[in-house]
Amino acid sequence: MSVLTVFQAELVVSVVELVLSQRMATDRAYAKFFAGQSLSAMQKAQVTTSTGDILRRLNLFCFLADVPLEQAHENGAKLIAAWHLLQGYEQPLLHKRAVLSPLEFNDRLLQAKATPLLWQGCPTWLDELGASQLGEQWPKERAALAERARRYIRVNELKTTREDLLGDLIKQGINAEPVTNVATAIQINDQASLFSSNAYQQGWFEQQDAGSQCVVQALDVKPGMTVFDTCAGTGGKTLQLAAMMRGKGRLVAMDIEQWKLDKLQLRAKRAGAFNIETRLIESSKTIKRRKLSADRLLLDVPCSGLGVLKRKPMAKWHDTAERLDALTQLQADILQRYSQLLKVSGIMIYATCSILPQENGDQVRQFLANNSNFLLLEDQTISPSETGFDGFYWAKIVRIDA
Known part of the structure; x- marks a missing residue:
């Protein structure tokens, strides 16, 4: 990375403040501020990289800039000044009140380096949760999730x-x-x-992250099968399934939001994936009408996103801790209801982009305890610290009886 121009620094400030104040997805914020700008691909990459650095370790940059975390959304200029100093660059001169004292910055930097939670951009709630769920493995994962995404x-x-x-x-x-x-x-x-x-x-x-690709490969779909992707979103995993099916068979992509399915159809056209059908989930009847019809089923359920913090760090700074119980209830409900799509001898993958057992193995064990007609074949947690990929979990489950 090289020093940013003043204009690039101003873009970083705009994106950071918009994302933090309005909880806007970073890709939407980039699209808003890049529109109509004559920036090269490299210049845009410099903006997205420095923005990602700040958001991934927001508590660190707030500490270095002497900004309270709850006021980060209105102090982007100080945060980008701290980013420059951390890289060893001169600060961009955006306005006087955003100029940091290099002496005070260096004092704070020494303190931050001696405090792992600050240096790795980890809030206390996440550290306590990670330690309770993952034990001795957590410090390695915490460090890996602080790195830039590949x-x-x-x-x-x-x-x-x-x-x-x-x-x-x-x-x-x-x-x-x-x-x-x-x-x-x-x-x-x-x-x-x-x-x-x-x-x-x-x-x-x-x-598509390499870890995400591993999740889909585990489903082992074949041409000619009937396959359901029931939490398809905009279709990253759906398109991989279509490629594995060689365009043969029936691939049904389902979601509760029509705009995502519309975007999936556009992506499918460019990819040459013409065996994809999209279905909006409007009620429980959408699932009941298709009971016992799937050879393969992908349940990529909503989750905390705590395995993909390198790429989507805002889960650390918003209300993820408060939503976790509701998310696990939703996961259990989806697994129970949507599994009814599967034929006898059919196979499903239950997947999350989390590394927490609470959302992963614990959910699968509870489901199997309540459903003796299903059997776990294998499961895997894709570890960011061990692979360099984003973090995922998948469980391969077969239906053995109606």
Whole structure:
């Protein structure tokens, strides 16, 4: 990373303050402020990287800038000044009240480095929860979740191969390499503009974390099957399922929000995934009408998002702790009701983007205790500290009786 221009620094301030004050998703905030601006891909990447650094370790930057955490939404200029000083750069001169004393900054920096929760951007509630759930493993995960997220893409095997896609990216000067043990994943090692590339426009790849790709691979779908993705969202995992099915069979993508399904259809068209049907979940009847019809079922349930904090750090600074009980109740309800879609001998994956047993193995064990007609085949927690990927959990469950 290099020093930001004054204009870039002002963009960071605008995005940070908007995200914090209105709880807007960062991608929407970037779209709002990048619109109509003549910024290069590299300049945009510098803005998104520095913004991500601040939001991921918001308590650290508030401490370094001597800003109360609850006032971060109106002190973005001080936060970006602290970011520059931490990188060893001169502060951007946005306005006088945002200029930090380098001497005071260095004193605070020494204190922060001696305080792991500050240095790793971890609020107290999350540290207590992580320690209670993960024990000795938690400090490693806490440190991993403080790092910048790596860039991964998934090759669309409906249109090309990983080898051909790698060759095309390298020809364009993009630093890319295959990910070991994830057959569809490629790691991007620079800030190249992927979405303006010909390969993306042709539908050869999607941006998707390697850990997320592992979740879908575990479902082991085959061409010709009837497959349901019941929490499909905008379809990242749905498109991977379509590629695994080679366009053959029936793939039903379901969600409670129509706009997400509309976006999925646009993505499916570019990807050449023409066997996807979208269904809006309007009531419990939507599920009941399709009972015992699925060969494979993906339940990527709503969760705390505590496995993907590198990419979506706002779960640390909003009301996740207060919502956790409601989320676990929702997960249990979805698992109980939506599992009825599965045929006898059919297989489902219950998945979250969390690393907490409360949302993962504990949920599966409770479901199996209440449903003797299902059997756990295997499960896995994808650890950020061990893989470098985002954190996920999946459980592979078979229906053994009606």
